[in-house]
Amino acid sequence: xxxxxxxxxxxxxxxxxxxxxxxxxxxxxxxxxxxxxxxxxxxxxxxxxxxxxxxxxxxxxxxxxxxxxxxxxxxxxxxxxxxxxxxxxxxxxxxxxxxxxxxxxxxxxxxxxxxxxxxxxxxxxxxxxxxxxxxxxxxxxxxxxxxxxxxxxxxxxxxxxxxxxxxxxxxxxxxxxxxxxxxxxxxxxxxxxxxxxxxxxxxxxxxxxxxxxxxxxxxxxxxxxxxxxxxxxxxxxxxxxxxxxxxxxxxxxxxxxxxxxxxxxxxxxxxxxxxxxxxxxxxxxxxxxxxxxxxxxxxxxxxxxxxxxxxxxxxxxxxxxxxxxxxxxxxxxxxxxxxxxxxxxxxxxxxxx
Ligand SMILES: [Zn+2]
Ligand SMILES: [Zn+2]
Numbered sequence: 001x002x003x004x005x006x007x008x009x010x011x012x013x014x015x016x017x018x019x020x021x022x023x024x025x026x027x028x029x030x031x032x033x034x035x036x037x038x039x040x041x042x043x044x045x046x047x048x049x050x051x052x053x054x055x056x057x058x059x060x061x062x063x064x065x066x067x068x069x070x071x072x073x074x075x076x077x078x079x080x081x082x083x084x085x086x087x088x089x090x091x092x093x094x095x096x097x098x099x100x101x102x103x104x105x106x107x108x109x110x111x112x113x114x115x116x117x118x119x120x121x122x123x124x125x126x127x128x129x130x131x132x133x134x135x136x137x138x139x140x141x142x143x144x145x146x147x148x149x150x151x152x153x154x155x156x157x158x159x160x161x162x163x164x165x166x167x168x169x170x171x172x173x174x175x176x177x178x179x180x181x182x183x184x185x186x187x188x189x190x191x192x193x194x195x196x197x198x199x200x201x202x203x204x205x206x207x208x209x210x211x212x213x214x215x216x217x218x219x220x221x222x223x224x225x226x227x228x229x230x231x232x233x234x235x236x237x238x239x240x241x242x243x244x245x246x247x248x249x250x251x252x253x254x255x256x257x258x259x260x261x262x263x264x265x266x267x268x269x270x271x272x273x274x275x276x277x278x279x280x281x282x283x284x285x286x287x288x289x290x291x292x293x294x295x296x297x298x299x300x301x302x303x304x305x306x307x308x309x310x311x312x313x314x315x316x317x318x319x320x321x322x323x324x325x326x327x328x329x330x331x332x333x334x335x336x337x338x339x340x341x342x343x344x345x346x347x348x349x350x351x352x353x
Contacts, residue, residue, distance in 0.1 A: 037093065037094065037096075040096060041096055041097070041098050041101070042074065042095070042096035042097055042352075043074060043077055043079060043097065043098070043101060044077075045096075046074060046341055046352075047341060047343045047344075048076065048222070048343065048344045049075070049221065049222065049224055049341060049342050049343040049344040049346075050073070050074075050075045050199075050219060050220075050221040050222070050224040050225070050226055050246075050341075050342045050344075051073070051074040051075070051339060051340065051341040051342065051352065052071060052072070052073055052074075052219075052226050052228075052247055052249060052303070052339055052340055052342075053071075053072045053074070053095060053097065053337065053338070053339030053352060054070070054071060054072075054249075054303070054305055054334045054335070054336060054337065054338045054339060055067075055070035055071065055072045055081065055088040055089075055091045055092050055095065055097070055336070056068045056069050056070030056071075056083075056085040056086075056087055056088040056091060056117075056305075056336060057069075057305045057306075057307055057334040057335050057336050057338060058085070058305075058306065058307055058308075058310065059113055059251070059253075059306045059307065059308040060111075060112070060113035060308075061308060061309055061310055062310070063307070063310035063311075063312070064310075064312065065335040065336055066305075066307055066310065066334070066335055066336060067085060067086060067087030067088060067091060067336055068083075068084075068085020068086040068087055068088060068113050068114070068116060068117060069082075069083045069085040069088075069113060069114050069251075069305065069306050070082070070083055070084060070085045070087075070088025070089075070091065070117065071083065071228050071249055071305065072092065072095070072097050072339075073199075073201075073219050073226065073228075074097070075197075075198065075199040075219070075221035075222075076197045076198060076199060076221070077101075077197065078103050078196055078197055078199045079097060079098075079101050079102050079103055080102075080103055080104050080105075080106060080194060080199070080201065080219075081102055081104070081105045081106070081121065082105075082106050082107075082108065082217055082228045082230075083105075083106075083107060083108055083114040083115070083230070084105055084107075084114070084115060084116075084117040084118040084120075084121045085113050085114055085115075085116060085117050086113070086116045086117045087117060087336075088117045088121065089117050089120040089121040089124045089125075090117075090120065090124070091336055091337075093128075095336075095337055098128070098129070099121070099124045099125050099128055100124075100125055100128035100129025100130075100131065101125075101129065102121065102125045102135065103136070103196070104135070104136040104137070104138055104180075104194060105118070105121060105135060105136070105137045105138070105177075106137075106138045106139065106193060106194065106201060106203075106217050107137060107138070107139035107140075107143055107146070108139075108206075108214060108215055108216065108217070108228070108229075108230025108231065109140075109208055109211050109213065109214040109215070109230060109231060110139075110142060110143075110146055110211075111208075111211060111231065114230075114231075115146060118137070118146075118150055118177070119150050119153065119154050121135065122134070122135040122137075122150070122154070122175070122176055122177045123154060123157065123161075123175070126158075126170065126174050126175050126176075127161055127165070127169055127170050130167075130168060130169055130170070130171055130174070131171075131174040132171050132173050132174045133173065133174055133178075134173075134174060134175065134176045134177050134178040135176070135177045135178070136177070136178050136180055137177045137178065137179055137180065138180040138182060138193045138194065138203075139179070139180075139181070139182070139215075140181070140182060140183070140184040140203065140213035140214075140215055141181060141183065141184060141213055142213065143179045143180070143181055144179040144181050146179070147176075147177045147178070147179035148179070150176070150177060151176040151177060154175070154176060155176075158170070158172065158175035158176065161175075162175075180193070182203055184203070184205055184213040184215055185203060185204060185205055186205065187205055187237045188237065188240070189204075190202035190203065190204050190218060190241060191203045191204075193217070198221050198222055199219065199220075199221045200219070200220050200221070201217050201218070201219050202217065202218045202219075202220075202241075203215045203216075203217060204216050204217070204218060204237060204238065204241045205237055206229065206230055206231075206232035206233075206235045206237065206238050207232055207233050207235050207237075207283075208230070208231045208232050208233070208283050209233075209283060210283075211231070211283065214230060214231060214232060215230060216228060216229045216230050216232065216235075216238050216241070217230070218241050218242075218245070221344070222344035222345055223344065223345045223346075224246050224342035224343075224344065224345075224346075225244075225245040225246050225247070225342075226245060226246060226247040226248075226249060226342065227241060227242050227245045227247070227248050227249065227299075228249045229248070229249065229250040229251050229285070229290075229306075230251070231251055231283070231284060231306065232251065232283075232284075232285060233282075233283055233284065233285055234285045234286075234289040234290075234292070234293065235285075235293075238293065239293045239296060239297050240297075242293060242294075242297035242299055243297045243298065244297070244298050244299070245297070245299050245300070246299070246300040246301065246342050246347075246349055247299070247300060247301050247303060247340055247342060247349065248290075248293065248294050248297070248299040248301070248302050248303070249303045249305055249334075250285065250290040250293065250294070250302060250303070250304060250305070251284060251285055251290070251304075251305060251306035251308075252284070252285060252286065252287040252290050252304045252305075252306065252307060252308070252320075253280065253281060253284035253285065253286060253287075253306075253308040253309075254286065254287060254308070254309065254319070254320045254322075255281045255286055256319065256322060257309050257311075257316070257319060257320060258277050258280060258281055258308065258309055259277075261273070261277045261309055262274055262277035262278055265277055280308070284306075284308065287304065287320060287321055287322075287323070287324050288322075288323040288324055288327055290302060290304065291323075291324045291327035291328035291331065292327055292328070294327075294328045294330075294331070295327055295328040300330065300347070300349050301330045301331065301332070301340065301349045302328060302330060302331040302332070303331070303332050303334050303338065303340065304331065304332065304333050304334050305334040307320065307333065307334065311333075317333055320333065321333060332351075338351075339351070339352035340352060
């Protein structure tokens with residue numbers, strides 16, 4: 001008994017001392033973690049191949065584990081981002097993907113949740129690596145207007161940062177973005193929008209009516225392939241181009257859970273929320289429909305992103321995925337940081353930790 005008492009007193013003393021030094025301890029730890037994060041990059045450590053990591057797995061609704069739509073595609077030393085939803089640019093660094101090394105952004109369409117982090121993407125890329133060229137932003141017709149608007153809105157910020165940090169951090173030639181417009185291809189055709197060091201990205205038409213243009217992107221690199229859907233209803237054109245791809249990154253909206261939101265909104269007397277939740281299912285794909293595409297197009301793995309609605313309670317993931325297992329079993333419900341590596345010239349599909 002006496003020994004136990006002494007041990008407990010010892011533990012309590014250590015706890016008191018640790019509590020007293022928590023500030024210097026945490027500061028030292030922060031320094032170590034920051035040093036490690038700044039020194040390592042997945043671009044240099046991933047195996048040669050095509051890798052896809054969700055820098056934002058959600059849609060327009062707030063979700064603690066899924067920020068706005070953002071898909072990072074890594075191949076060789078290329079880093080290409082599909083869409084710049086809110087939080088995406090800030091998620092890249094902690095995921096081991098230096099935002100200063102983003103080569104290009106490809107936009108799927110111009111809904112606000114897909115572009116609301118674009119200004120931050122360009123700004124963080126500029127000042128975190130003293131980039132001397134603006135960020136190339138590829139997209140279908142209209143991308144030039146989007147880019148011009150962001151450039152105008154961020155012009156004062158560019159002046160402030162250059163005045164404060166000078167050319168070694170914020171060279172004026174590198175701020176903002178440069179639009180690269182590609183005509184939205186007709187059904188059955190694909191338009192090459194990016195071709196560098198073996199990484200090829202092709203634009204394909206999807207259907208997100210009344211949103212037009214709306215496109216998906218098909219990536220290939222050294223015998224591996226990944227297709228990122230953007231927002232769309234179940235699309236035969238997308239399924240055609242998804243044939244045999246290793247990884248299909250597809251949006252999904254659970255009509256059952258959105259209907260639940262709709263009923264709650266109606267009961268609460270919130271007519272606007274009731275109208276929105278009644279409208280949105282008709283221009284998205286259900287999880288089961290995405291699984292049908294994966295099955296019928298013989299894809300290697302299905303990664304759900306643009307997950308609507310959020311799944312904050314235990315059991316809601318299972319509810320969101322209702323019916324998927326019966327159609328296609330090789331799937332993952334994405335969260336921020338979920339990713340897969342497709343090593344060159346192999347058939348491996350390896351989760352990235
Ligand atoms: Zn969206
Ligand atoms: Zn959309």
